[in-house]
Amino acid sequence: MTPLFFVLGVPLLGGLVLALTGHRTYARDINVTFSLLTFLSACVLTVQVMDHGPQLVWHQQFYIDPLNVFLVTLTAFVGLTTAIFSRPYMRIEQDHGKMTPPRMRLYHSMYQLFSFTMLLGFTTNNLGIIWVAMEAATLTTVLLVSVYRTTASLEAAWKYFILCGVGIAQALFGTILMYMAAEKVLGPEHATLLWTSLNDIKGQLDPTIISLAFVFLLIGYGTKIGLVPLHSWLPDAHAEGPTPVSAVLSGLLLNVAMYAVLRTKVLTDGALGTAMAGQLMMGFGLLSVTVAAFFLSRQKDVKRMFSYSSIEHMGLITFAFGMGGSLANFAGLLHMTVHSLVKSAIFFTVGHATQKAGTQVMSEIRGLIKVNPTVGWGLMLGVMAILGMPPFGVFASEFLILTTAMREQPWAAPFLFLALGVAFASILIRVLPMVFGDSTLKPLAHPPALIPVFLHLALALVLGLYIPSYLNGWYVQAASMLGG
Amino acid sequence: MIKFAPQLINLFATLILLLSFAMISQRRIVSLINLFMMQGVALVITSFLLGYATHQPDLYVSGGLTLVLKVIFIPWMLHRMIRKLNVRWDIETLFNVPTTMLVGIALVIFSFSLALPVSRLSSSLAGGSLGIALSCVMLSFLMLITRSKAVPQVIGFLSMENGLIFAATAVTNGMPMIVEFGIALDVLVGVLILGVFMFQIREKFDTLDIHHLETLKED
Numbered sequence: 001m002t003p004l005f006f007v008l009g010v011p012l013l014g015g016l017v018l019a020l021t022g023h024r025t026y027a028r029d030i031n032v033t034f035s036l037l038t039f040l041s042a043c044v045l046t047v048q049v050m051d052h053g054p055q056l057v058w059h060q061q062f063y064i065d066p067l068n069v070f071l072v073t074l075t076a077f078v079g080l081t082t083a084i085f086s087r088p089y090m091r092i093e094q095d096h097g098k099m100t101p102p103r104m105r106l107y108h109s110m111y112q113l114f115s116f117t118m119l120l121g122f123t124t125n126n127l128g129i130i131w132v133a134m135e136a137a138t139l140t141t142v143l144l145v146s147v148y149r150t151t152a153s154l155e156a157a158w159k160y161f162i163l164c165g166v167g168i169a170q171a172l173f174g175t176i177l178m179y180m181a182a183e184k185v186l187g188p189e190h191a192t193l194l195w196t197s198l199n200d201i202k203g204q205l206d207p208t209i210i211s212l213a214f215v216f217l218l219i220g221y222g223t224k225i226g227l228v229p230l231h232s233w234l235p236d237a238h239a240e241g242p243t244p245v246s247a248v249l250s251g252l253l254l255n256v257a258m259y260a261v262l263r264t265k266v267l268t269d270g271a272l273g274t275a276m277a278g279q280l281m282m283g284f285g286l287l288s289v290t291v292a293a294f295f296l297s298r299q300k301d302v303k304r305m306f307s308y309s310s311i312e313h314m315g316l317i318t319f320a321f322g323m324g325g326s327l328a329n330f331a332g333l334l335h336m337t338v339h340s341l342v343k344s345a346i347f348f349t350v351g352h353a354t355q356k357a358g359t360q361v362m363s364e365i366r367g368l369i370k371v372n373p374t375v376g377w378g379l380m381l382g383v384m385a386i387l388g389m390p391p392f393g394v395f396a397s398e399f400l401i402l403t404t405a406m407r408e409q410p411w412a413a414p415f416l417f418l419a420l421g422v423a424f425a426s427i428l429i430r431v432l433p434m435v436f437g438d439s440t441l442k443p444l445a446h447p448p449a450l451i452p453v454f455l456h457l458a459l460a461l462v463l464g465l466y467i468p469s470y471l472n473g474w475y476v477q478a479a480s481m482l483g484g
Numbered sequence: 485m486i487k488f489a490p491q492l493i494n495l496f497a498t499l500i501l502l503l504s505f506a507m508i509s510q511r512r513i514v515s516l517i518n519l520f521m522m523q524g525v526a527l528v529i530t531s532f533l534l535g536y537a538t539h540q541p542d543l544y545v546s547g548g549l550t551l552v553l554k555v556i557f558i559p560w561m562l563h564r565m566i567r568k569l570n571v572r573w574d575i576e577t578l579f580n581v582p583t584t585m586l587v588g589i590a591l592v593i594f595s596f597s598l599a600l601p602v603s604r605l606s607s608s609l610a611g612g613s614l615g616i617a618l619s620c621v622m623l624s625f626l627m628l629i630t631r632s633k634a635v636p637q638v639i640g641f642l643s644m645e646n647g648l649i650f651a652a653t654a655v656t657n658g659m660p661m662i663v664e665f666g667i668a669l670d671v672l673v674g675v676l677i678l679g680v681f682m683f684q685i686r687e688k689f690d691t692l693d694i695h696h697l698e699t700l701k702e703d
Contacts, residue, residue, distance in 0.1 A: 061662075128663030135670040139677060146681070151688055158634075158681060165641055165674070166628060172648050172667070173621065177602065180656045184605065188540075193660055208601050 003048065004057055004064060006041035007072060007119055010034055011079075014112035022105030028087045031108050035076070035083040038115060042076035045069060050474065056125070056196065063125035063196055066477040071259055072122050074337055075252050078344050079115045081452035082251075085348045086111075086244035088446045092355055093242065095445055103147050107242070114140040114248065121256045127193045130260050131168070131175050134224060137253055138164045145241040156236035163233040164223060171220020171260075177213035178264070181205045181271070195263055202270030210271040217264045218280055224257035226311045227318060228288040235299075238307035239360065243351030246303055250310040251344035255336055258314065262321060266483055269324075281322030286412055288315025293419035297426035301360045302350050305430065306343065309386060312423055313339045316416070320401045321482070323408055329479035331400035334467075338393035338460045342385045345456035349379040352448045353434070356441040362430050367439025376435045378453040383431045385460050387424050393463030489537035493654070496530045497613045500650060501592070504623040507643060508584055511575050513635050517562045520639050523646055524554035531653050538657055546658045549668050550649060558642065558675055565679055566635060569686055576633055584630055591622040603655075613654035620647030634685060634692040638678050645671055 014034030021027055046069050049055060054065040064072075090107065093099045099107070117140055121133035138161065146157035175193070183191035185204045192198070198205070219230065226234040238246045261281070268277040292311035299305035313335070320332035352375050357365040369376030385392035398420070406413045467475070503523040510516045531547030534540070566572045578584070595618035603614040624644035631637050649667075652659045659667075686692055 126660070126663065128659055129666060132663065132666030132670055135667075136673070139670065139673050142677060143680070146684065149684060149688065154681070154685055154688055158685070161674075161678065161681070162628065162637060162641065166625065166644065169621065169644050169648060173618070173651060176648065176652045176656060176659065179652075179659060180602070180605075183656055188538075188657060191656070193663065206605060209605060212598070212602055 002055065002057055003041045003044040004055070004062055004123060007038060007045055007076070008116065008123065010038045010041060011112045011116035011119065014038075015109050015116060018108040018112055019105065022108035023101035027104065027108050028090070031111060032080070032083045032087065034112055035080040035115070038119070039073075039076040039080045042073045046073050050470075060194055060196060061125055061129070062123050063194075064123060065481060066474055067262075067481040068122045068259065070333070070474055070478055071255060071336075072119060074340055075115070075118050075122065075255070078248065078251050078340055078456075081455060082244050082247050082344060082348075083111070085247070085351075085449050085452045086242075088444075088449050089243060089348075089351055089355070091446055092444060096355075098148055099242075106143060107147060110140045110144050111244070111248075114144075118252055118256050122259060125194050125196055127175050127178060127195055127198070127264070130263070131172055134171070134221070134257065134260060135165075135168055137256065138168070138224075141237075141241075141245060141249060141253070144245045145237050147242060148240070150240070152236075153240040156233075156240035160233045160237040163230075167223025167230055168220050170216045170223075174213045174216030174218075174220055174264070177209050177216065178267070181209040181213065184209075195267075198267055199270070202267050205267070205271035207272050210268055211276060214264060214268040214277050215280070218261060218277075218284070221257045221260045221264075222284060222318075225254055225261070225314050225318065226288070227284045227315065228291040228311065231288070231292070231311050234311060235304045235307040238310070239301055239303040243303075243347055243354070246307075247344040247347035247351075250307065250347060251340040254310060254314050255340060258317060258321075258336065261318075262482060265321070266481075269483060275324075278322045278324050281318050282409065282412065283322075285315045285317070285319030285322055286415055288312065289319065289419045290415050293422040293426075296423055300362060302354065302362045302365065302430075302434070303347070303360050305362070305427065306346055306350065309423065309427065310339075310343060312419065313343070313386075316398070316401060319405070319412070319416070323404060324483070325404070325408070326476070326479050327400060328404045328408075329482045330475055331397050331404065333475055333478055334393065334463065335397035335401065338385075338397060338463055341456040341460045342382055342392070342394060345453045345460075346379065346382040346386060348450070348453045348456075349375050349382060352444065352450075353379065356444060362434060365434045365441070367437045367441065368435050370439045371441045371443060372448075374450050375448065378450055378457070379431065380435045381457050382453070383427060385457060387427060388420065391461060391464045392457075393460040396464050489533055493530055493533050493537075494612065496526045496533070497616045497650070497654065499526045500530070500646070501616050501619055501623075504620045504643065504647070505585065505588060507639065508588055508623060508627050508630070509578070509581050511578055513566055513574050513576070513633075514563075514572055516636055516639055517559055517566070520562075520643060520646075521555055521559040523643060524550060524559075527646055527650055527653070528555060530650065531658075534653060534657065540657055542658050542661055543653065545661065546649075546653065546664050549664060553668055553672060554642070554646065557672075561675065561679065562635070562639070565682065569682060569692065571633075571635065571692060574633070576631070576636065579630055584626065588623055588626055591626060592619040595619040595622050614651060617647050617651030617654060620644075620650060623647075632693055634682050638675070638682075641678075642671070642675070 117137040296308040535543030596615035599615040627640035
């Protein structure tokens with residue numbers, strides 16, 4: 001019995017149990033318990049994979065290697081901390097009358113099912129099932145985005161549904177083309193969408209079909225990563241839903257889409273033998289970084305601003321993987337990790353700040369540090385971390401990405417520096433008055449759970465100062481999976 | 485029968501494309517749902533024909549899945565929904581139908597030229613249909629852009645799914661079964677969620693006109 005069954009089974013069961021009991025007061029604790037069990041199973045799975053190498057499970061339908069096991073653990077971890085954070089947060093929302101018992105039931109059940117779809121997307125070996133899981137992830141979160149039933153949240157959810165649906169349809173077309181290419185090599189009887197099998201024959205796949213397939217797959221999954229110009233759903237969906245949902249959407253869902261692109265990129269590189277896939281990714285990545293940085297400077301809503309920051313960072317990660325090579329891949333994976341940790345931590349503090357202020361408009365949130373020093377310091381440190389200040393991990397990964405870019409793609413470096421500079425200035429200028437200065441904010445009815453915030457930031461700090469050799473080996477193995 | 489199979493398949497493929505065009509220009513919501521149902525029927529017949537010609541039982545299953553979902557359940561649900569929402573006899577004013585049609589034709593030409601190098605390589609009986617499938621996807625795109633009411637947008641979305649399923653059937657003789665079931669499940673859940681949404685939108689805005697959903701803009 002492999003721990004994989006628990007990694008997938010626990011959140012699925014959790015979704016069903018909470019569909020029945022999610023409106024009760026103890027549902028919050030059940031939610032945390034299920035997330036904790038998922039995280040523990042993920043840890044056991046990780047140890048196994050690190051000791052015994054990649055695993056193929058259940059008729060080869062699931063494949064676990066260092067690349068995805070690291071993302072599984074990260075997802076399960078942030079899933080757990082977000083569940084802890086959401087306990088007091090959603091209770092306050094309920095007191096404010098924004099959540100009713102049926103909505104709480106929907107929220108809890110969908111939270112677990114959403115974790116399930118993400119973990120399924122990571123662990124499946126079947127390119128078709130990755131697609132199914134990505135679409136299911138949209139479906140489970142779309143009702144959470146509109147859960148407050150305000151006009152803005154309905155609009156955001158509708159946009160999210162239609163735009164992501166259209167985008168991901170392109171990815172399905174790409175997957176069909178992939179299958180067609182496999183069929184040409186293996187014959188109709190043995191044709192398969194299993195990634196491991198395709199990886200074995202990637203040198204024989206037809207380059208014409210594969211290059212067309214990759215374009216469709218990149219556009220499709222790129223919509224979910226939030227690559228410019230396919231990003232317009234993202235700030236709306238991230239800003240209008242409940243904050244725990246924003247945290248997992250920004251911190252985790254974008255990683256799943258990125259992972260799907262990476263898997264197909266490995267196949268495409270093998271089939272084409274050219275840098276076409278990498279160049280496309282660099283182009284989209286660079287465009288996203290620069291455009292998002294400038295949009296970011298014009299935001300008034302705090303959650304929207306940090307959503308644009310997510311687009312910027314995903315663009316940077318896409319650019320890093322586009323460059324390829326072991327160093328850039330390593331930096332990309334590290335950046336994925338620290339971005340998930342830091343961005344969700346920021347959303348946690350922002351969530352409590354907006355609850356105190358009763359608004360998401362930044363100019364009306366003032367002096368957090370006076371009312372609640374831990375929320376204030378959490379936000380300040382989180383922002384310092386996301387802006388790439390040393391000694392946090394984002395500094396290390398951005399430094400690696402930038403130096404590699406200067407050496408290998410010198411034309412792109414000025415754009416990256418400009419974008420990062422603009423983002424730095426515009427975020428800092430807005431956050432400083434939010435944290436310091438005089439305050440009119442009210443204290444909260446229930447003490448906020450801020451342990452997750454400082455836990456995330458501490459991990460980001462550790463990753464910036466010193467990567468333990470165990471973890472380092474893991475990253476290096478994962479980066480080498482991606483090839484050059 | 486086997487001899488005529490490729491011609492018959494091509495015939496139904498063209499029918500699917502023709503129905504996509506019909507949907508673009510259809511103003512009545514009721515007729516739109518019926519057109520969508522007819523497209524589903526053409527899709528099912530193609531699957532069965534291909535299954536018969538290539539002796540692949542999987543294609544019967546996939547055709548059956550489409551039959552239950554796209555021909556019976558979804559149209560029934562949509563009909564019920566528009567009756568409840570009282571938009572059954574709504575007529576939508578469309579932006580300049582001839583221009584939309586011309587854009588549609590341009591999209592078809594574009595899709596065919598994009599698909600040409602790939603469909604030459606296809607080993608399937610209906611390999612030439614890749615262009616048609618891509619055209620259907622593009623035309624549904626166009627429909628999503630030009631329509632402003634919620635129900636036609638949903639139908640555009642579903643018709644795009646039809647185009648993709650047609651691509652999977654005609655070009656590769658069907659995807660692996662487990663994937664087909666996954667896709668069907670996603671479509672089913674998606675439609676149910678969209679149904680919930682329509683009532684929420686209606687309750688909040690008193691209309692199903694998506695143009696009202698344009699407050700979240702960058703300033």
